[in-house]
Amino acid sequence: MEAITGQHFFFHDQPEHAAEKDSCHFCQLRAFPIHQTTPVTIVNAKDQSVIPPNFRFIDRMVLGQGVEPAEDSFRSGCSCENDSECQYMGCLCLADLGEEEGSSSDEDEDIHANGANGDGPEAGRKDKVRQKRKAYAYHTHGAKAGLLRSKMLNSKEPLYECHAGCSCSKDCPNRVVERGRTIPLQIFRTDDRGWGVRTQVAIKKGQFVDRYLGEIITSAEADRRRAASAVSKRKDVYLFALDKFTHPESLDPRLKGPPLEVDGEFLSGPTRFINHSCEPNLRIFARVGDHADKHIHDLALFAIRDIPRGEELTFDYVDGVTEDGGGMEGASAGDMAKCLSRRSFTYVWKQYTDYKAYSSYTMSTPPSSDRISSSPPSPVALTLRRRERDERRRREEQYSHGRPLPSQKLCGNEECVLRCCNVFKTTRFYLPDYLLGDKERSVDDILVKDIQTHFAYLAATRIWPSIEKQSDVLLKAQSIEAFATSPPVRAAYLDFRYLCQKNDLNFTIESRLRETLSVTMPRFRSLIETLDTARLDDDYTELVVHRTLQPPDQADKAVQTDRPLPWTQEGCVMRFLLTVELWRCHDERHMRQRGWAWKPWIVAELVSAVLLHYWLLDREKCFERVPCRGSEQCDEVWQDWLDKYPLLLGDSSHDDDEDEPDQGDSKKSPDLVPKPIGLIKGLDLDKDVGYVGGVGTAARGPLWRDMRQKHGDDGLPQH
Numbered sequence: 001m002e003a004i005t006g007q008h009f010f011f012h013d014q015p016e017h018a019a020e021k022d023s024c025h026f027c028q029l030r031a032f033p034i035h036q037t038t039p040v041t042i043v044n045a046k047d048q049s050v051i052p053p054n055f056r057f058i059d060r061m062v063l064g065q066g067v068e069p070a071e072d073s074f075r076s077g078c079s080c081e082n083d084s085e086c087q088y089m090g091c092l093c094l095a096d097l098g099e100e101e102g103s104s105s106d107e108d109e110d111i112h113a114n115g116a117n118g119d120g121p122e123a124g125r126k127d128k129v130r131q132k133r134k135a136y137a138y139h140t141h142g143a144k145a146g147l148l149r150s151k152m153l154n155s156k157e158p159l160y161e162c163h164a165g166c167s168c169s170k171d172c173p174n175r176v177v178e179r180g181r182t183i184p185l186q187i188f189r190t191d192d193r194g195w196g197v198r199t200q201v202a203i204k205k206g207q208f209v210d211r212y213l214g215e216i217i218t219s220a221e222a223d224r225r226r227a228a229s230a231v232s233k234r235k236d237v238y239l240f241a242l243d244k245f246t247h248p249e250s251l252d253p254r255l256k257g258p259p260l261e262v263d264g265e266f267l268s269g270p271t272r273f274i275n276h277s278c279e280p281n282l283r284i285f286a287r288v289g290d291h292a293d294k295h296i297h298d299l300a301l302f303a304i305r306d307i308p309r310g311e312e313l314t315f316d317y318v319d320g321v322t323e324d325g326g327g328m329e330g331a332s333a334g335d336m337a338k339c340l341s342r343r344s345f346t347y348v349w350k351q352y353t354d355y356k357a358y359s360s361y362t363m364s365t366p367p368s369s370d371r372i373s374s375s376p377p378s379p380v381a382l383t384l385r386r387r388e389r390d391e392r393r394r395r396e397e398q399y400s401h402g403r404p405l406p407s408q409k410l411c412g413n414e415e416c417v418l419r420c421c422n423v424f425k426t427t428r429f430y431l432p433d434y435l436l437g438d439k440e441r442s443v444d445d446i447l448v449k450d451i452q453t454h455f456a457y458l459a460a461t462r463i464w465p466s467i468e469k470q471s472d473v474l475l476k477a478q479s480i481e482a483f484a485t486s487p488p489v490r491a492a493y494l495d496f497r498y499l500c501q502k503n504d505l506n507f508t509i510e511s512r513l514r515e516t517l518s519v520t521m522p523r524f525r526s527l528i529e530t531l532d533t534a535r536l537d538d539d540y541t542e543l544v545v546h547r548t549l550q551p552p553d554q555a556d557k558a559v560q561t562d563r564p565l566p567w568t569q570e571g572c573v574m575r576f577l578l579t580v581e582l583w584r585c586h587d588e589r590h591m592r593q594r595g596w597a598w599k600p601w602i603v604a605e606l607v608s609a610v611l612l613h614y615w616l617l618d619r620e621k622c623f624e625r626v627p628c629r630g631s632e633q634c635d636e637v638w639q640d641w642l643d644k645y646p647l648l649l650g651d652s653s654h655d656d657d658e659d660e661p662d663q664g665d666s667k668k669s670p671d672l673v674p675k676p677i678g679l680i681k682g683l684d685l686d687k688d689v690g691y692v693g694g695v696g697t698a699a700r701g702p703l704w705r706d707m708r709q710k711h712g713d714d715g716l717p718q719h
């Protein structure tokens with residue numbers, strides 16, 4: 001260290017040492033304009049180590065190959081007439097803030113700081129200020145001016161700042177990160193953790209410290225560097241993915257992912273030497289200037305508490321993950337893990353799948369602890385933990401919106417291992433082999449989603465013909481569509497198909513299935529009349545349910561064999577009907593479809609129609625059966641369904657006892673906007689294609705009005 005300092009001091013102002021000067025870290029630092037006011041120094045009072053010679057200080061991001069900033073034509077900025085306007089909603093730079101983030105709980109603090117509280121003439125001004133909602137992230141007035149608001153310190157939101165493309169001045173209060181570091185820093189040799197960074201002045205809570213700089217590289221290049229690095233895990237601590245705005249469905253191709261990454265190992269600023277701590281004094285935030293450059297957003301470090309002069313600066317490499325999987329400072333600290341970029345996503349993903357292969361799945365136990373303050377957790381373990389936590393949160397959200405818990409069985413028996421009772425089980429150890437998705441179009445080029453909608457509409461009008469009000473019909477149709485397309489019904493159909501194949505039962509023609517349905521449906525109806533399928537807590541019900549769902553029991557037969565008897569066609573159909581009915585009851589019990597307390601004959605009608613509908617969709621090649629990749633994929637399937645049918649509490653109308661539509665629920669559920677039924681031009685689905693062949697009319701008359709016979713086709717006989 002002394003030798004290097006000496007070289008610098010004595011020789012680097014001489015032209016013949018130009019090359020050496022170029023690689024001298026002191027010279028690099030001195031060359032930055034900011035060095036005059038807020039220098040970075042390097043000291044080593046411990047040993048002879050020097051900053052790695054292949055490291056170079058930079059004072060701005062370096063864009064790697066294939067990484068481009070936005071074109072000028074996409075750039076924009078605010079047109080606020082004076083700087084103070086840039087604090088409020090209305091400033092274009094703050095346009096991406098949601099309502100929640102925009103609201104300011106610190107507003108009073110600022111007004112107080114400015115002496116504008118109480119009655120009198122100031123009160124009017126205060127009211128006026130209140131009308132304009134303060135939205136930006138910093139304090140404006142008094143001693144805290146320029147510091148991050150306390151609300152933001154715990155927030156996962158990015159910071160949106162004004163920038164060079166804006167009409168406000170450089171002194172605009174919303175340009176904190178842009179103005180750069182104001183704190184002199186010292187890189188020093190720690191006792192036990194290599195280099196570290198300490199502050200040369202006291203830092204206030206909420207004060208901006210510096211950005212994390214580096215080379216911005218593509219994800220492919222990051223992977224390449226990981227692979228090339230002797231120890232990939234080591235490489236990971238220098239890589240930050242710029243994924244704050246990445247979303248697979250983003251309209252901006254640059255934000256679709258995989259995200260760009262910042263590599264600070266060989267080119268960076270002093271923050272690259274900041275060590276990890278589980279009780280850090282800094283936190284990292286995503287910061288955006290020009291919105292067109294979200295893909296290369298900044299990583300800005302702020303103090304999260306007052307820091308005395310001389311104290312080592314640290315941040316939590318995984319932002320507060322604790323052993324129980326929660327955030328160190330409550331939920332918001334955990335959420336910030338998303339703000340803290342995912343380091344080495346791709347690499348870790350591979351590790352993750354391996355990890356999943358041996359880790360037992362549990363909803364509450366994150367991978368083993370690495371929370372030791374004296375040494376940092378391995379980045380792989382940390383990322384795994386973070387991913388586990390994010391997944392867990394996503395699932396919890398789904399459960400709160402009606403996805404059943406994986407532990408729940410259709411039959412109600414905790415111990416049940418029957419495949420068909422476990423349609424909610426999507427964990428690692430009980431993943432379905434396949435998932436059933438809709439193709440976009442049928443073999444006849446009809447949009448499958450139109451067929452689904454049309455089926456639901458016809459079912460609503462035929463099974464509940466007494467509903468007159470169109471909005472009630474649409475509500476009914478919407479809830480039928482949600483039910484019929486739900487993941488457990490799909491799982492039940494796959495199970496049905498599998499069972500049929502395994503037992504060489506082929507419903508190769510529609511009439512065969514219709515016949516079987518016509519025999520099975522009355523039995524099914526009397527079964528659910530006898531049982532209270534909505535309450536599965538008595539032994540008798542469970543026994544009967546299990547008998548129906550299980551392979552036929554040879555004990556019932558005269559001939560005893562070692563193997564279970566094969567399934568019959570009626571058995572397969574019955575198993576589908578009962579599985580779907582149990583899911584319907586579960587759904588009703590647990591939240592989404594409240595008020596579906598239908599009489600057994602309505603249930604029998606609808607559930608049978610659903611089976612025939614699925615079979616017809618299958619025949620028309622509307623489905624795709626995809627191997628299930630993992631529980632994440634099941635999560636996605638549930639998420640898609642929950643997103644598409646967010647709240648279906650409004651369908652209580654028209655039990656068979658009711659004459660008048662119940663409009664109460666639709667009034668109570670403003671979220672339920674009836675979906676327009678897309679009629680398919682030139683096509684009568686009933687007649688021409690027969691997709692809804694199973695739907696008859698249940699209005700006190702014959703349960704199955706055979707649409708096909710009307711058109712001279714084979715059909716389901718009346719019963």
Ligand SMILES: C[S@@+](CC[C@H](N)C(=O)[O-])C[C@H]1O[C@@H](n2cnc3c(N)ncnc32)[C@H](O)[C@@H]1O
Nearest residue numbers: 193194195237272273274275276373374375376
């Ligand atoms: C981003 S660098 C920080 C600067 C580093 N100390 C150096 O000398 O270059 C991350 C590396 O620092 C070390 N490190 C960071 N935090 C640490 C901690 N709390 N305990 C031990 N080593 C730590 C680890 O070797 C880690 O790979």
